[in-house]
Amino acid sequence: MSSLAKPARRPANPRFSSGPCAKRPGWTPDALSGAFLGRSHRSKEGKARLMLAITRTRELLGLPHGYHVGIMPGSDTGAFEAALWSLLGARGVDVLAWESFGKGWVTDIVKHLKLADVRVLEADYGQLPDLGLVDFTRDVVLTWNGTTSGVRVPDGDWIADDREGLTLIDATSAIFAQPIPWTKADVVTYSWQKVLGGEGAHGMLILSPRAVARLECYVPDWPLPKLFRLTKKGKLDAAIFEGETINTPSMLALEDYLDTLAWAESVGELAGLTARADANARVLFDWIRRTPWIANLAADPATRSNTSVCLRIVDGGVLALPAPQQAAFVKALAQRLEAEGVAFDIGSYRDAPAGLRVWTGATVEAADVAALTDWLDWAFAMEKAALGS
Template identity: 45%
Template sequence: MLQYVGRSHRSRDGAKRLTEVVTRMSKLLGLPSGWICGIVNGSGTGACSMALQNFLGPRPVDTFISDSFAQYWANEIENLELAPQTRHLCAFGDFPDTNGIDPCHDIVLVLNGTSSGVCPANFDWISLNRTGLVIADAVSAAFTREIDFERIDVLCWSWQKALGGEGGHGMIALSPRAQARLEAGERKPVARLMKLHLPDGSVNAAFFEGRTISTPSMFAVEDILSALDWADACGGLPALLKRVADNYAAVAEWVSNTPWIEWVCKNSSVRSMCSITLRLTREQLPAGTRDDGEIISRMIRLLEDENAAFDIWSYGNAPPGFRIWAGPTIETDDLAALCQWLTWAYHATVGNNIASEAMTDRQTDLAQR
């Protein structure tokens, strides 16, 4: 039986390992000089809630409702009455208009929407001379896309999404501008688990040096350090971004050659490269088909029965379709095989069955796992 003999983060060894996580994560992500970083409970969700509750209030805030999680943050701002809010809306599968944003306002946005497959095309619309802060949910954007740190002030992400670490822990990083807001801000009530200040009102400097607010699992700490070892061995951030680009290219080629499937996000300039969201092309559905959701459901059940794919349903409140993670921990060959499996499942579902012997060697291998 495996026995863990490590100590908690209160011990010298535990504190050293937590500090190592902060240092190595900051380096891999490329945080600029002057930024500070800390470990948060509750994964990326906890980090985003911490950011909203600690920083919002002094100024109006603009939120960009590009996916389900952006909607969650807008609702939290409203429900907790954190700041006067303007919501910028758009159709599902697109990103809101970013013209005419007041640089005096705070901004809250999601850098990669996993439910819609949408992300901001760039950050050029965010003023370098702004007086407001930009709070970014980067849960699935960290290590999957380039981030312009000159136009972001508070960055939130998780251990598990792009690096494959254990769930339950996240990170929050602050620019010098965000640190200045924290130091000068009014001491409004914040839950203890979310508070970035000490009882005397001063900034909790120890938190940004690796000391967590609540004790994390040291198993999880060792797991994320192993994930960081893997990322470094791959070649660091440039290599992780290339893996994402290769994954996207493999799926994009299949979509372009498959008339019955299409992107949920038709605007390629705001399409996520790692959160693949697809739907059936209505014009290609069999005559008399009224519910594409039923076809999708049958296809996914077929793939699950064959042990070929799991958890590729579209997000709960998204239109029926497929949601496929194509982050850096995913192998391009596996995504290419999944595309073949989807083709098989589609034809089997709509009546043009493909005999099992027509499967490729790769499909057969996957089915036997």
Template identity: 50%
Template sequence: MTELTKPQLRPFDPRFSCGPTKKHPGWSADQLANGMLGRSHRASGPRQRIVEAYERTAALLECPPDYKVSMVAGSDTGAMEAAMWSLLGPRGVDVFAWDVFGGRWTKDARDELKLEDLRIFEASGGETPDFSQADTDRDTIFTWNATAAGARIPNTDWIKTDRKGLTIVDATSAAFAMELDWSKIDVLTYSWQKSMGGEAQHGMIILGPRALERLATHVPAWPVPRILQLHNAERTGVNDVIFDGKTLNTPSLMCFEDYLLALKWAAKEGGLSALIARVDHNYAALAEWVNRTGWIDFLCFDESTRSPVSVTLKFVEPGVASLDQDTQWLLTRRMVSLLERENAALDVNPHPSAPAGLRIWCGPTMEADDITALGPWLDWAYAMARQDI
């Protein structure tokens, strides 16, 4: 392999992972020292910290006042499955899926809950399903931004405001990074490890009044594991205590402290609009490089559904694009290894379920200057790795 000239400027922070993502600017582990560590999560002080996190979440996401926030175990997966296991049943269900995570909710609905009245709408390769087929008088499950596919919903026009069914929305990489239309959302889930740069394993669920009414009046026909139960212990109504600082299992108070730091940072930045502006700035920096680079392009060709947050890229140079996926993945792995060796970029490989190429996180904790500095290193790594393909 012929050694090519390396770029002179490295990204200040080489972490471009799509989850867990890098911490917010100015973060330090020393800031966790005031956390209520070694305390019971049921004690008054820690419980107040948990409630504070819920209140700051609702304020930052600009939730309507009648929506309720809680933490659940198992990251976004736990939050989505808690919603599905606890809420589904009274109506037919439509699932829209276009990446591996949407595929999980499809599998849960079809193979685990074994829903009889189930319609599945799928797409792949950076495309999205035909949302015009939705009937939101049925319950509807979809991902706002599919992290692995780099594609998001184009809008919410396909969801009726006066719908009869519930919308259950996986927003794990959309929350805090995109505008959310709360008039079209009944249940929203996400994890701290995406846009807020928080620690993994903790999921958040936000329930609107229509979802709360469903909980109060509907008892699932199937057994619900305790850790997924949004009903009270008698399964006769809403488990209201989970919105008041009590949790279904023991949370990490250190992780809660870390999440609170991120929420406070976001508020100081200027709130949700400032976070979205950071995403737009980061995406613009990456798009400028993509648009002038001949060997790479966006996996999602439709700009109206292209994610500006989890940007997924594919190889398009004819001599590479025509190769089989195993060979293209070999190129990806070689590039990733070279970039990691130089500490120029970490974790820029796509999700294993996606086509070969690259995936760059442009969420609100990222810095546009780092993304600008990344481009020449990707060119160098590609030229180096391409020699042996």
């Protein structure tokens, strides 16, 4: 087949966005038919429905005894901001940043919270900071998986068991796809619309007993907005972690999250979800290895994400172009695929280097990733031909 001939197979689901992510296989709006609508979320039945989401989350993740799970407003951002504003300031902070969202947490901590004792450990896109430099006598803030760079921490072995500070982990594109060593994690947040393909606006906040102890013995110097308040009268506001929410949640989005949790159980729970993401990423990684014009943005194979795979074009002809033309080339390639209806939203994040980003989380099918690779080759060949015309 000519490289300019359109591939015969097409992805059955062309949705490879890194957030909101693809719905679970087989999803239809009928999955929401049992939603608790038109009633107060503070009613006995409403709180029970919210508590069900908390309980199933705890069970699916296998959280240790004493860890708390709460539903927060504002997606992962809201949950993580609540943790930052409520917990930081008691001791010095090390912030790790190697992509857009980590850099955003640096901005919040340095410019908005204005903490005096902050060390920023940064790395370029495609790399990790030197994890050996982290000081665990201090609080440590990081994204477990860099959604916009495709770089994740390889494991939790580098986190000290005898740490004095807290570890605050934004895990929104890692949870349910990468192992989180819970004894190393004091705060973990994520959003429903990532790995399980749920709907937006809600975040999950997981607190270890060490994080709860900090909340109950430390009061920040700054005022806390109502949406960030996790304590009441000097104690953890237990209601947040028992089915009540700070503000009104979407019970329709809640029903969708419950549906995704039920699907997760049907495909082998946490191990099954991780295996699906690994299998999807493997298809893409195998294609990268045999394809000379593309490379993984993550330099070290041990740090390559299995959910948000970020790609850079390494073809000599494209690299010879000025940077604006390289960016235009990649944009045109992605737009060509979207026009064909075979891949939506796979351009790199706006702050990231020009390239492609393919979501390979558990709700994606490996057969669709395989079909996508044929179309990626076709679109590249078409754009290269256009360059020479």
